[in-house]
Amino acid sequence: MKNPFEKLQITDLILAQNLSTDQAWQDFLNDCLEDGSAQALAKLSKWQRGKYMKMLKEAVAPWWKPNDAWQGINKALQAITP
Numbered sequence: 001m002k003n004p005f006e007k008l009q010i011t012d013l014i015l016a017q018n019l020s021t022d023q024a025w026q027d028f029l030n031d032c033l034e035d036g037s038a039q040a041l042a043k044l045s046k047w048q049r050g051k052y053m054k055m056l057k058e059a060v061a062p063w064w065k066p067n068d069a070w071q072g073i074n075k076a077l078q079a080i081t082p
Contacts, residue, residue, distance in 0.1 A: 001073060005066035009057065011037075016059035028052055 016029055031040035037056065041049050 001077075003066060003070040003073075005070060008066060010061045010064040011056050011059045012061040013059075015061075016056065019055050019059055024048075025052070025055070 011032075013029065013033070017026065019025070028040055028044070031043065041052065044052060
């Protein structure tokens with residue numbers, strides 16, 4: 001079974017806020033909180049979207065390890081499947 005969480009990225013907001021003091025970046029982060037990152041990114045130009053996506057990846061939450069969480073899924077599903 002393919003890991004559905006593999007493409008999900010969770011960003012640490014404090015790390016992200018500390019990446020830049022640029023007001024446009026801070027406004028973008030506020031938009032992410034209010035509307036979600038997909039909608040906030042959709043408002044940007046292609047160039048700015050690429051830049052901000054890269055910055056979001058730099059601030060990924062250190063505890064987010066989707067492959068580790070998914071590692072034992074097959075065994076877990078077998079244990080609960082009738």
